[in-house]
Amino acid sequence: MNEYVITAENLTKSFGDFTAVDRISFEVRRGEIFGFLGANGAGKTTAMRMFCGLILPSSGKASIGGFDVYRETEAIKRNIGYMSQRFSLYDDLTVQENINFYAGIYGMSRKAIREKSAPLLKQLGLEAERNALVGSLPLGWKQKLSFSVAIFHEPKIVFLDEPTGGVDPITRREFWQMIYEASDRDITVFVTTHYMDEAEYCHRVSVMVDGRIEALDTPGGLKKSHGAASMNEVFLQLARKAKRKGD
């Protein structure tokens, strides 16, 4: 259970003179829910893009699911799932077509897709909407569907980039229920968020300031070491030190 699926060691990315990500180091265990916090412009997105194999680091080491971020980006891409803040489903495709398409991209066979999507739709309560266009679904359902699609091919790690934007608190709570279930199935969840109540749900949380990781601990540990009553206070204390302006 203590196997690391994400490791980063002095990972750095600079664009010209600007160091977006500055020597970050951490490990994430299998099945862990890892909160990746930071103000806008702190370097979260750049770091996440390096982990997803979209950009190459300038220096340092990192491996994702046991694959090297310099040499094995293709293998990384096959072993991760990704969900963005815009949910990234096709509005003009039906629920089933979206599932078929994304699962097909990851090379799943038609049979496997069929066998897996029936229970999934049942679990999501979307059986009746199977052939409805995704554009007609309420936001909360789209979000749950989007997450289900992101982990449909059973990735080792799923990256969630501000997955709960614009969704009401009740739906958010339900969404986190799904995240816990994924974590129980040993899928590692790497999540960025701006909602501090969500940070409390994570197993461990890191806070990035100006490209560096300023703090990393369990939510309880962070509150204790910063003498704060909530994650919100912890975040504000750390983020105030930032010299960079957010975008």
Add this chain to the structure above:
Amino acid sequence: MKQFINFIKKEFIHIFRDRRTLFILIGMPMVQILIFGFALTNEVKNSRFGYIDLSHDELSQRLVAEMDASNYFEAAAEFADRDEMEGAFRKGRISFGLVIPDDFSGSFHSTGGTKVQLIADASDPNIANTLVNYATAVIQDMAAGASQGLQIPYVIRPETRMLYNPQLQGAYNFVPGVMAMVLLLVCTMMTALTIVREKENGTMEVLLVSPVKPIKIITAKAVPYLLLSFFNITSILLLSVFVLNVPIRGSLVLLFSESVLFTLVSLSLGLLISSATASQTAAMFISLVGMFLPTVMLSGFMFPIENMPLPLQIISNLVPAKWFYIIVRSVMIKGTGLAIVWKETLILLAMLLFFMGMAIKKFKLRLA
């Protein structure tokens, strides 16, 4: 490969689900061909003309009758004097006038030469020119007929032949033009839009994070529009041949291959636009203003390039449609082969490589 087909299937769903756009993409070429073919023709038929006949004899009446009998003119009125004729011009009742002087037949029979005045409404200079040319031809024909039997030495009688398009039909000109326009619009604009849409919706992010290679994403986007273009080329050609009676004199295979080449150039332009823009509105604007307008104006299809100022003539060389237009016109209307149009073909090939290279470079740059 399975992954790729999965992708193409999805692109087709996008296209078929957007019925309105699909209808426009398929219907537009046909409507354009028919509109250009029947309504917007620059041929002149049955122009109404008025005349003043001061000669009043057999020869002058024969002239009027021949004019009336030609396809181009239709006798509308006879006037007593110029004021009356001027009035008719002003009211737009006639667009062409003929004044036959009183010594018309007299001097024709005595000296073998005579005069007649042609008056054209030059508020539209092109039509006025055309009418004067038609009238001159009719008059010359008649004079030639009338002077037979007269002993006139050294008469040079020009005999004009309009090669490849003897009836001077406009359709010969615009069928290649519409083909260029339609292919450019479908391929450039639609390809740019469909890729930029993925960027706008955030789905591109997910695709890039997935194991699918970017080159596959882009190719899969292009394939449906390539097929759609094939359909459009076929429908345009069928309509041209069977409805507008424009012949295809050259090789059909060559015509299709050249069309595919131009389609690929348009597709790569679309890719280039899509990698340079972030919103559908911007992509649409660049496609329309940056591609469509130059195609209409500088390809030689609407306005002859030889008549343009030198800088515009030079710029026109950068418009891919110009070369495609030349090729299609040569192959379709003149029946020439690759031996004649190889130069234009090479230019299009070079453009294809250049745009494709730029597009791929830009796409990679964005990823790095």
